[in-house]
Amino acid sequence: MGLSSLTISEASNLLIKGDITATELSQSCLEEVDASSALNAFSWYDHDLVLEQAKAADQRLAKGDDSPLCGIPLGIKDLFCVKETPTQAASKILHGFKPEYESTVTQKLKDTGSVLLGKLNMDEFAMGSSTEHTVYSPVISPWRAKGSDKPLTAGGSSGGSAAAVAANLCLGALGTDTGGSIRQPAAFTGVVGLKPTYGRCSRWGIVAFASSLDQAGPFARTVKDVALILEAIAGYDPKDSTSYDAKVPQFSSFITGDIRGKKIGIPKEYRLDGMPEEIEAIWEEGKEILKDSGATIVDISLPHTRYALPTYYVIAPAEASSNLARYDGIRYGYRASVDSETNIVDMYKRTRGEGFGPEVKRRVMIGTYVLSQGFYEAYYIRAQKVRTLIKRDFENAFDLGVDAILTPTTPSSAFALGTIGEDDPIKMYLNDVFTVTVNLAGLPGISVPARLDSKGLPLGLQLIGKPWGEGDLLNLSQVIETNVNFDFKPQRWW
Amino acid sequence: MGLSLDEARKVAHLARIHVEEDELPAIAKELSGILDFMGQLNEVDITGIVPMTSVTPMKLKLRQDVVSTGGDKEVVLSNAPLSEQGFFAVPKVVE
Structure with missing residues (x-):
């Protein structure tokens, strides 16, 4: 086992004691990344750039820097702008784009001395649940079903982040979650993934999909590690007016193992017909x-749950159609080659027709439709009203004294690539049935590995917390983590 | 609710996405399927419900109306597919 398989907490101890160097640790990760091309997890990385950062971290460590992420190699979803580093949101339309600025959260990671290993594959503009809709090749999960070599999905849209952490290519990663894009891939790959409360982390410098739902969050192999990354990336940012202006708690200090007296809600609406045993x-x-x-379990009702997916598929595409209007072939990225006689509207249409993939086009068109004159009230305003009701369901549960809500993360384990949604896009959307409510209500949610199913594939449990209640959520999650003792790893085939 | 080919063509135009004529039937069918799925929302009683505008109860902050950045012409143009003499270059707009 190489150094890249250490947890962040373990590696940090060794780095601070001087038993290993950040350079050695980064080299170990680079060797793993070099050998991982079959997974398609990384979309871009550069040895020299990584070793340069590692060297700087070693200098900080030598001077006594003991911040827990100093020298820790982390992967970054291709949705985050990293200065002078290709940032494409896995889309052809951002071909060649190198941001001149840094996203707030990646800057915060850099400030702690972490080593940014490179960019991670994803569904184009974070639209998808399988990391198949990408301008790069689809991410292939490090996991395989018992006795099968069929390629499986690592989930999506942050499939590259999940696969990279599960396959020990890096110690942790950043993803984003708009409808389940951190929690579902975490569940499919047997790692921990946290979506913070809306506003906990700045969205500045993250390629926007649906601004009222998007949140950045961490992937790691333990709950404690997820807490350490969250501590680094959370916080108010004047550049994001929706970020939360409050002191960032030390999330890892909430992890005490004492959950006596906590009230856990079990929503009856999450028990689906035909759900696997x-x-x-x-x-x-x-x-x-x-x-x-020591927790108390209570049955609760979240009556509008079944309307969450249709609500999401009005609101998210509506916001996407507006956010993605900026891709016009003029200011950055791809421009279709048109002759000098082509008028500008045709240039836009050619550029966007060639630059966006099929799922993105579908959602931009749906969003355009629901916002268009005559349909705005019927679809968009109605969906925003139902969203109010979905959020109210959670508020009612919390008013009854519930501290957190326990659900499965996904309705199944990972599926084979190319099998869902080809003929009917809605089938793919149904994957998010347990996660999407959390984004609509702006709440924090975490997925922790629970068990392997009979096929030998990971399943995850989701805990949903109160706004700004990440600390409690992490504490509860660690109790599950400790008790299930999930120590399964994918068998290396790549 | 089914989307006609004309409606599909119109929505593609409004979205500024070029679509070939022979792709329209498939697009109309897919979009219709998704709109049907959204139709479930018509079952919900939304009488007197206020549409959500902000998911977390926060007041948007005001800031001083002062210049914070600017004067970075080179930086702004650095990712442009085509620029000339310090401007973005676009196809002819005025006839």
Whole structure:
């Protein structure tokens, strides 16, 4: 086992003691990344740039820097602008784009001395649940079903981030979550993924998909590691007016293992017809663990749950159609080659027709439709009203004294690439059935690995917290983590 | 609710996305399917409900109306597919 398989906490201890150097650690990760091309997890990386950062971290460590991320190699989803580093949101339309500025969260990571290893593959503009809709090749999960070599999805849209952490290519990663894009890939690959409360992390410098739903968040192999990354990236940013202006708590200090007296809600609406028994079983197991550790389990109702997906598929495409209007072939990225007689509207249409992939075009058109004259009230305003009701469901549960809500993360384990949504895009959308409510209500949510199913594939449990309640959520998650003791790793085939 | 070919053509134009004529039937069908799916929202009683405008109860901050950045012409143009003499270059707009 190489250094790249260490957890962040383990590596940080060794770095601070001087037992290993950031350069050695980064080299170990680079070797793994070099050998991982079959996974398509990384979309871009550069040895020299990584080693330069590692060297700087070693200098900081030598001077006694003991911040927990100093010298830690992390992967970054291709949605984050990293200065002078190709940033494409996995889209042809951003071909050749090198931002002249840095996203706030990646700047915060750089400030702590972390080593940014490179950019991670994703669904184009974060639209998807399988990381197949990408200008790069689809991400292939490091996991395979028992006795099969069929390529499986690592989930999406942050599939590259999940695969990279699961395959020990890096110690942690950044993703974004608009409808489940951190939690679903985390569940599919047996790692921990956290979507913070809306506003906890600045969105500045992150390529926008649906601005009222997007949040950046961490992937790592343990709950504690996720807390350490969150501590670094959270905080108010004057450049994002929706970011939360409050002192960032030390999230890792909430992880005490003491959850006595916590009230955990179990929403009956999340029990779906035809849900696999194994999903039901991990849910039961999660309840038992929390109960045995001193929490109280209560049944709750979130009556508007079934309307969350249709609500999401009005609001997210509407915001996307507006956000993606900026890709015009003039200011940055790809421009279709047109002759000098072509008028400008045709130039826009050619550029966007050639530059966007099929799923992005579909969503931009849906968004355009629901915002167009005559349909705005019927679709968009109605969806925003239902969104109010979905959020109210959660508020009612919290008013009854519920501290957190336990659900499965996904309705199944990872599916084979190329099998979902080809004929009917809605089938792919259904993957987000347990996660999308959390974005609509702006709440924090985390996925922790629970068990392997009979196919030998990971399943995750989701905990949903109160606004700004990430600390409690991490504490509860670690109780599950400790008790299930999920120590399964994908068998290396790549 | 089904989307006609004319409506599909119109929405593609409004979205400024070039679509070939022979792609329109498939697009109309897909979009219709998604709109049907959204139709479930018509079951919900939304009488007296206020549409959400901000998911977290926060007041937007005001800031001083002062210049914070600017004067970075080279930087702004550095990613342009085509620029000339310090301007973005676009196809002829005025006939």
